[in-house]
Amino acid sequence: MPSLTRADAERRAQTLAVTAYAIDLDLTGGDDPEHPTFGSRSTATFTAQPGASSFLDIKAVDVASITLNGAAVDPGTVADGRVELTGLAADNTVVVEATMGYSNDGQGLHRAIDPADGLAYVYGHLFLDAAPRVFACFDQPDLKAPYTLTITAPQAWTVLGNGAATATGPGRWELATTQPLATYFVTICAGPYASVTDEHDGIPLGVHARASLAESLRAQAPAMLQVTKDAFDYYHQLFGIRYPFGSYHQVFVPEFNAGAMENPGCVTFRDTYLFRGAATDDELLTRANTICHEMAHMWFGDLVTMQWWDDLWLNESFAEYMAHRTLTAISGSDDAWVDSTMSRKAWGYAAERAPSTHPVAGSPAPDADAALQNFDGISYAKGAAVLRQLICHLGDEAFVAGITAYLTEHAYGNAALADFLGAMEAASGTDLTEWSKVWLTTAGVDTLAAAMGGDGLRVTRRAPEAVPAQRPHTLDVAGWSGGTQVLAADVVLDQDEVLVRADVAGSVGLLIPNAGDLTWAQVELDAASLTALPVELPRVSQAQHRAVVWVALTDGLATARVDPRLVVDIFVAAWPLEENSSILSRSGALLTSRVLADYLADAEVPSARDAVAGAARARLESAPAGSSQALAAARILAAATRDVEQLQRWSGSVDLPAGLDGDPDFRWLVLRSLAGAGAVSAADLEAAREADHSMQGNLGALAALAALPTAADKAWAWDQLVGDHGRSNHERNALASGFWTGRHTDLVREYVAAFHRDIPALEGRVGQDALARVAALAYPRSVVDEATITATDDRLAVGDLSPAVHRSLVDQQSVLREVLASRRAFG
Structure with a gap:
């Protein structure tokens, strides 16, 4: 089916405006294991230029009937997911009766069977252009309209959606009419979900998951709901605009493609965020961050929606930044920013190095399929970093005032880059033409370096040759020696080189540009600092500075500036002393999934594995039993060790580290390592799957079987x-x-x-x-x-x-x- 082009979307938006949708879905079927289906009746009312023509999007298994203003339209004219509507009136109603297909690829209306109990679950994921697989619609982000949904479902099911759901009879549900929504935000979650409900500041709250996860849901719901409440308070105070979508449900759904989706009033999350066993502190932090991210979308994306997909940064960059800011505010800890450095920015720099790199804003999106490719580390992590630089440029007070004006002016509608920049310029009195050109609409990442000399601290900026730009950077530089910070310098780098007069309390062993990670740039450590890292890095007390070093090493590996054997040496020296959970997990993954798996030549791997496993074993022995640090160490040890006998003992629940008895996910990690070593059979893995008769158990078995x-x-x-x-x-x-x-x-x-x-x-x-x-x-x-x-x-x-x-x-x-x-x- 052809993807919707921007040109077609613009023509359609000029021709018509949608006033309302009424959707009726029948979910009582779907038992055909080969081709499960559901019934869909869609009624769309819209205004149009009299006499004009346009098209409606339908991606159905079978279309039974179409009527436009009471006149039949031949269902046989549906072609390539569209039907032409001709002779439009000033006010129009189109009704489509169709049979739609459930999906098993996470798009449209996804249906999954939980092997733990054989129960079926359904959820809607209509992003980016999957709405026509559920109901007939005008599927583009700038044709927003209110929705009223009615659902027929099996009597044992719970139904949730964008509007508050009310059971009106056996298996019959009505959802409250929503505020105007873009088509890709509409969702339905239906099945025998377990639920925990609450209320805060007049907002009904709920968290929901599969029945087989009910115990985990009940145990973890209080922490998730507390984050939700605290974030609502922070956003209300910051924006001065109350949450506008009624109740707020968070549904943990099976086989979800992304981390979460910001459907107004009914956010969907991948259900691996409900931990079956032990979880590290950074995993809990990631979940809390995701909760805050999706809540930010209620304002950035849902209340105000991008006009077209080339401005998706107005959704994702803002939600990314606001999540870290909010979690820092409500937790009183900077751990969210450290985690951002280790996970999000490392992801973004990798995207920036790739041939597919693109600007933060205004990236070409001629059609929806092309736009989908821009949901990456640039639109998320780089965009968030650019917003931090904008705050440095304008000041936080002007930034918040501009955001509030932008959200207020465009509430329940659509906006574009020019609208946001206009609000920021009005709030700050600053012309952002050149700033937005170099930071938002020009691709590429600068490389920053620093060196000490007799005349002071010299900081340099090197723009990429392919896309040169004069990006100003507000950053800091830190110098360390023997565990003492001997240099702290604030720098405004608005040219390729600046000289900073800085007080230095002794010789500098390790020099870290952008130590506080305030800007978006690759950090190139000088040769002396690289050589000193095995000695100096374990003694650096600032977690944010250590995180910047690890990301610099990641970039150095990718650009062939840093020897992977040196990275092993640094890991062996620093990891046994590391306390921060995000640094432990992410640097450990760098070693096991990249350095050992890819970068090192075959002959180097056995000794490197032994060294990495030794560091992990040392951290496991020094960490408090059952702590986050111990769990991270056990995972890295299981992934790196060549000690098959230890892995076999662990797989049999013998001599397990404290806190991992009965942890099924850790056992699958061990079994996968054994499978890769050829030290377990397919029959053994099938027996393990039978013992863990769950969705996660099935996935663990498939990954291990594929590794044999x-x-x-x-x-x-x-x-x-x-x-x-x-x-x-x-x-x-x-x-x-x-x-x-x-x-x-x-x-x-x-x-x-x-x-x-x-x-x-x-x-x-x-x-x-x-x-x-x-x-x-x-x-x-x-x-x-x-x-x-x-x-x-x-x-x-x-x-x-x-x-x-x-x-x-x-x-x-x-x-x-x-x-x-x-x-x-x-x-």
């Missing part, structure tokens, strides 16, 4: 990944993530060609959002060879790839090029 290092096991896993077996989006992801595990290059080399043949062929069976994830996870990055690069070049040259698959191939190939460059430099 035999030709037969690889053939089975690949067939399950790409064959027509009814696998869900998450099942394909699990198979793809396990398939390339371990250094079994000769065994999997033949699948380089299979990838380039079979993954693009999933087009049409798997939606673009899900397919992008599968393609990225299944890319043969572990076959570190120029032949893999050539195979991707050859496939790209054919020119028939969807935007999602094309970007995944281009970006993953770029990551492989980084690894090859590193091996050439340090091999």
